Amino acid sequence: MSIVKMQKVAVIGLDEQKESIMGKLMDFGACELVDQKNKLADEEMRSLVILDDGHDRAAALDAKLNRAESALRFLEKYDLSREPLFKTRRLMKSDTVKKIDRESAEESIKSVLALEERLRETNDRINKLEQDEILIAPWLGYATPLExxxxxxxxxxxxxxxxxxxxxxxxxxxxxxxxxxxxxxxxxxxxxxxxxxxxxxxxxxxxxxxxxxxxxxxxFKGLKGTAAENSERIRGEKEALEAQIKDIEREASSMATLRHSIENYCDVIAIESDKEKIKSKLLKTKKTFCLEGWIPERLVGKASALLDSMNCFYQFAQPEEGDEVPVLLDNKNFFVPFEAITEMYSLPDYRGFDPTSIFALFYAVFFGMMLSDAGYGIIMAVGCLLALKKFKLEGTTYKMIKLFFYCGISTVFWGAMFGGWFGDFIQVFARTILGKEVTVAPLWFNPLDDPMKLLIFSLALGVIHLFIGMGIKAYMQIKEGNWFDALCDEGFWYFTIIGLIALLGGSSVSPVLPGIGKWLAIIGAAGLLLTGGRHNKGIGKITGGLSNIYNITSYLSDILSYARLLALGLATGVIAQVVNTMGSLFGGGIAGLIILVVVFIFGHALNIAINALGAFIHASRLQYVEFFGKFYEDGGEPFEPFRKKTKYIKIEQEEE
Amino acid sequence: MNMIDGNTLALIGAAIAALAGIGSAMGVGIAGQAASAVLAEDPKKFGKTLILQALPGTQGIYGLIIAFLIMQKIGLLGGAMLDLTMAQGAYFLAAGIPIGLVGIWSGIAQGKAAAAALQLTSKRPDQMVKGIIYTAMVETYAIFALLVSVLIWLRIAV
Structure with missing residues (x-):
């Protein structure tokens, strides 16, 4: 539940071993290299070292890569086999990767591109013919030759x-x-x-x-004979060319089997190109080279062993003030998918706080309450589970699907609590088709019967959510030793808000609460008024306090924002009911049943799509605007280690 | 002169609620124009642009919900309409107004935000989700209007 601690590493190695060291480092795959150009601003450094540069070789490799990619695009267009729902990388042993046959791949790329060129030429000729056809169309009745x-x-x-x-x-x-x-x-x-x-x-x-x-x-440039003759000729030529295009397309489809080998080739070339490009971050002398980078602290031992084996000189150091340390989130199993939400906003600052594990549960709960239909939840959870089982997903896609799986389970839970199973489908089905009355009792209560109860519950969840956000801010301030700021900025607000809630609503719980609440609120407000302007000068000390009190409106709007949990939950339920009612309008019998089923499928599919999107967006929004707004410091640069970045194959590293 | 009775007022309420569709239609239209411009450059973005175009569509749905709820409660859908008093009819009218009016303007505004988000998506596809969030910020107020409409509707005794 935190941000991975990083260490800075500086390495000096022998130039003759550079290739093998960089190769090992790439296999190691957990070191982000730092650009060292700014060191060259120093006169003394400039006399000692120059910037290493693999730019030309990288450009040559990229040109190859571009050709391969455009061949792939062409083949993809004419591949008749169905594209999978998710693109996943193929597993491949690193031995096999070494054996990838580049020459035959280059041959195939050449033939694919030649085919593409032929297709383009043929299309050009058809275009020319069509232009002629348009030109002579009005002259078909003209019996004189056109030359x-x-x-x-x-x-x-x-x-x-x-x-x-x-x-x-x-x-x-x-x-x-x-x-x-x-x-x-x-x-x-x-x-x-x-x-x-x-x-x-x-x-x-x-x-x-x-x-x-x-x-x-x-x-009529270049046209001979009458318009009618020409029209005849053009039709014939066009037919022939169109037949050719069909042939080319068929050939392209038959070449689709080449895709895998070209994809492998792409990845191999991309790795090589990356290896050349990274050299622009190295400094070199005649016989040595030097690099700097970031390595996660827990891998320092492994990295040292690696560098020792390569006879390098190296040094590890803690990050210093002013260093831009790359950020890598590290969360436990259940929380990993929720990193996608944090990453989507912007990574936290290296010295900040990763709230993923704290908001994860809230996220799932909010999503569940807004979609709030057990039937929809089952569809979502089962769909995501199947996707996870069937595809080897990675990265953000994996996180999102897993996230929706959890959200689906939460939706089942809240749907059951509120009694929504595809809206009131079970009741409607029993009434119109079976002619019976059944009731599906909610485990807790039906929000349509008592919306105020759910509204208060939603706002209460919101207050807890906000208080946790403020708590994180206070924790961060106390960690930096500013406990007084924590008291002024968060403590007094706790007093004020809890006091106001007790004052306004406490009487229904216990008659003494409003009294206690009143004094809590007064203490809190006084504290806010007195300390709000503590960083200002002169008259600002008074106005600062007043404007601090005025912030109560922003807290109020933050809390009321959680009313959307109720509103969107109701919207899902009501639309589901509308769908069911429309389906049942045609009564029972076979025809009625068929219509009910058709309306059911289309209506609920639409409702899931709209409301799942809505729940996702608004659950995110409650984190980003209300929760993050209280404490979040963003601006971290993502950790991008030097590694084998592949698109199509996933290389399995053998343990040595 | 008994031209206007409670039932008429209630139906006007339902009709006003359905007016939220104006906002959605305009919003989806504005977003659709921007979506076409994006697609002209990169036809592969159809799925992404469709999601953004659909966002301003929700106001119309919220309006439909309230209109439907009103019609259901006054018995328009079940055959015989109830005989409502003027006061009851006025309550239903009141229930229709928030989502009807807020829906119109929030739908248009959301359409404009969606159009901007679509331009964002065309230049920086990886930033699309943030565009969606910006667009959804507008929706908050339609949701609140829906909430007010629903709460009024729930309290009407017939």
Whole structure:
């Protein structure tokens, strides 16, 4: 339940052993290397060392990687086998990884990319044909060949005139020239398509007239024969090309079996590239190199053994003030999935506090109360359990699925407490189909019967949640020795809030409570008023106290925010009831049963989707805004050790 | 003049509650436009954008809940409507107003927040969840309105 303690390590090794040391370090996989560029700002250092650089080799490797990735993308598109719901990494022994055949993978990549290129070319040709097809479509009724026809005396032109121009009039005008034959070939909603043959001697005059009328010439570049012939030819060619595309796609699908070997190759290359890239964090002299990094404290022994075996000089040190120490969360089994929620917000500062294990239970409870239907909970829990069993999930995906599994169980619990099993489905089913009245008694009570009870329960949970958040802040202040701040910032608020609650609601428990509450609240408020401005000067000492008291509104709104536990819980229940009522509107019998089942499946699926999303978001929000707001110091950089970062295979390390 | 009786008022209440759908429709519309823009750049983000687009849809559902609850309590769904007094009708009207009005504006505002979150998702897909949280902050007030509507509705004796 905490943040892993880190130690700083500085290592000097022999340059000739660099590759093997870096390889071992990568296998070790728990050391984050630190950038040392700023050391070179020092004149003396600069005369001794230079920055190691694997940039060029890394770039060459990345180029290979890019080719491989784009081949993979292409294959994925035409892979006919079904993609799994979750992508998981294949387990592979490190011996097998060493034996991965790069040359054959490179061959396959080459052939895949060649195929992709062929597909692109074919598509380009089809595009060209389609453009031609559009061009000649209006001219299908035109019997003259499309290539420019010119005799010593006469010439043929084709072109378009806007529909706004009166074409009969235009033809009459043109025919006044004498040696001209004009024909309207076609027309659509924008243009008239005309062709004419005229004497070359009159061509310029005719063109000048036509230009005034908005005529523009149509060119049939490279097309020979009549439009109809061309259309025929294009159709034939297109069919052939489309058949080719089918063939290419079929070939691509058959190549899908290459995916695994290309994926393996990708990972091998990525590891090598990382190994080169990390060199930009090393400093070197002629014969030695030096690195600096962070190692979790519990692994220091193992790291020392490793470095001893490689004849390195090394030194461990505790982090100093001002060091940016990377953050790694360390929680026990049940709490691990909830780290996903903390990580989503932002990691805590290295010197801060990891609240994961503290809010975990609250998170599950809040989620359960907001979804609050045992039937939905069962679906969620069983679905997540199946996913966990079937897939070897890792990282955030694993955490999220496990988180939803716990939340599902919590939902079953609260659903049973409030009597929601797919809303009132059991009752409705018994009434409309079986014709019987059954009651499903909630273990605790039905929120629709007594919403005030649940509202108070929700707010009470909220107060506890907030008080724990304030408690963490106080704990952190006391740890730093500021017990007075802890009393002023949190202690007096405890007094005030508990006092106010006892004053306003205590009478229903015991008649003496309001009296005690009154004095508690007065002590608390006085304390707040007197100490609120303690860091200010002059008049600020008074206004600080007043504004501190005014903060009661923010506490009030924080507490009231937990009313959403009730509201969203009711919303789920009521929508479920609406679904059931709609399903039962058609009465009993076979038809009624079928409709009930169909409405049941669609309605409840929709309700789960909406409300599970809502419960997830609002459970997170209550942590982030209300809870974290009281104490959380974020801004930690995640711990990113130098290790074999692979996408497709998971390398099993043999113990040596 | 007995044009307006208790039942009429109650039905107006249900109708007002359903108006929350205006907010959701506009909100989902605004988010949908932004979602299309994101998708134009990267069609693989359909699933992610759909979730964000759906967020402003809840106000309409809350409105529907209240409208449905009112109609159920006054017997509109079960065949014969009850004879409500003017006072009872006015209570139902009051129950419909919070979610109806808050739903309209919170839906629109949430749609705008969702649109911004969608732009965030297009540039930084890993930050999507934070965009969802921002968007959900708006929803808080619709939830409170729903709560008020439900509490009023629960207290009406018929």
């Amino acid at each position: 420019m026809i010119k005799t010593p005396k006469a010439i043929i032109h084709e072109g378009i005139v806007p529909i706004a121009v009166d074409v009969t009039e235009l033809i009459n005008e043109l025919e006044e020239f004498g040696g001209i034959v004009v024909k309207r070939i076609n027309s659509d909603k924008d243009f008239n398509y005309i062709a004419f043959i005229c004497l070359i001697s009159q061509e310029d005059e005719i063109m000048a007239l036509l230009k005034q009328k908005g005529f523009s010439e149509v060119y």
